[in-house]
Amino acid sequence: MALKESNMLALGTTAPFFRLQDTITNMAVSLDDFMGSKALVLMFICNHCPYVLHVNDQIIKLAKEYLLKGVRFVAISSNDVVNYPDDSPEKMHAVGLKLGYPFPYLYDETQKVAQEYDAACTPDFYVFDEHLKLVYRGQLDDSRPNSEIPVTGKDLRDALDAILNNAEVNPIQRPSAGCNIKWKN
Numbered sequence: 001m002a003l004k005e006s007n008m009l010a011l012g013t014t015a016p017f018f019r020l021q022d023t024i025t026n027m028a029v030s031l032d033d034f035m036g037s038k039a040l041v042l043m044f045i046c047n048h049c050p051y052v053l054h055v056n057d058q059i060i061k062l063a064k065e066y067l068l069k070g071v072r073f074v075a076i077s078s079n080d081v082v083n084y085p086d087d088s089p090e091k092m093h094a095v096g097l098k099l100g101y102p103f104p105y106l107y108d109e110t111q112k113v114a115q116e117y118d119a120a121c122t123p124d125f126y127v128f129d130e131h132l133k134l135v136y137r138g139q140l141d142d143s144r145p146n147s148e149i150p151v152t153g154k155d156l157r158d159a160l161d162a163i164l165n166n167a168e169v170n171p172i173q174r175p176s177a178g179c180n181i182k183w184k185n
Contacts, residue, residue, distance in 0.1 A: 004121040004180040008137055011171065015040065015132040016116035020076065020106035023092040029074065029104045037130065038070035039163045041156070044114060044124040044181065045105075046077045047095045048086040051178030052123050054145040055153075056099060059123075062153045063102050066160055073103035078114035079122075079182040087182070114181055121178040127159050127169070135163065138173040 019030040034040045043059065045052045063073040079087040089107045096105040108114055117126065127136035136159035143149040155174065162169045 003177050005175040005177050006124045006138060007118045007120045008173070008175055009118045009126065009134060011134050011137070013134040015042070015126075015128045015134070016113070018076075018106075018108075018113045018116075020108055020113065021089070022104040023089045023107050024096040024101060024105050029106055031132070034072045034074065035132075037072040039066075039072070039130065039135075039160060040128045040132065041066075041071060041073045041160070042117070042126040042128065043073070043075045044078060044117070044119040044122055045075045046079045046084075046087045046122045046179075046182075047091055048084065049122040049179040050145050051121075054143065055123060055140050055151050058140065058151045058153045060099060060101065062156065067102060069160075069164055071160055071164070074106060075101065075103055076106045076108050076113060076119075077122075078108035078111045078119065080111075080184045081109075082184070084182045111181075111184060119181055121176060121180055123178050124176050125156055127156070127163070129163055135159065135169040136173060137176075139176040142174075144177065 022029045081088045141154040143151040159169045
């Protein structure tokens with residue numbers, strides 16, 4: 001497993017617009033659909049990455065918990081499906097249903113959205129406030145595959161709790177780490 005860290009998009013960046021197909025519902029989903037939420041967690045994930053597989057259960061648990069508090073979630077896969085067919089929209093649909101993702105799982109066929117968010121790895125996490133300004137980007141927590149550290153979602157939880165409590169999100173943030181996004185040739 002080659003480890004790639006996230007690029008750490010500048011805090012305060014306005015969320016770039018997107019409109020992509022949700023592989024679970026087959027409906028178009030855009031950034032506008034998340035207007036009015038207390039926060040938006042945008043995640044770049046994929047089906048096959050061992051780093052995503054390591055945190056998937058915690059992502060689902062966290063989403064179910066914070067959706068009840070007005071936080072919205074969306075996952076995007078931007079991988080090249082020609083060379084990585086396990087990440088195809090059909091397989092994304094199957095994985096999303098099997099795992100019960102409580103959030104849209106969008107397919108970024110052109111990879112333009114990943115480029116606009118400066119996404120580098122899977123998983124890559126971004127949290128935007130109610131004004132769609134970036135307040136957190138980085139890791140879910142300190143756990144990695146084959147580590148003895150439990151998956152808790154601590155870093156992401158701390159950021160979301162700060163937002164919900166009208167407190168400043170800690171600006172000291174650690175990059176996420178995982179597989180590099182599989183860019184098209």
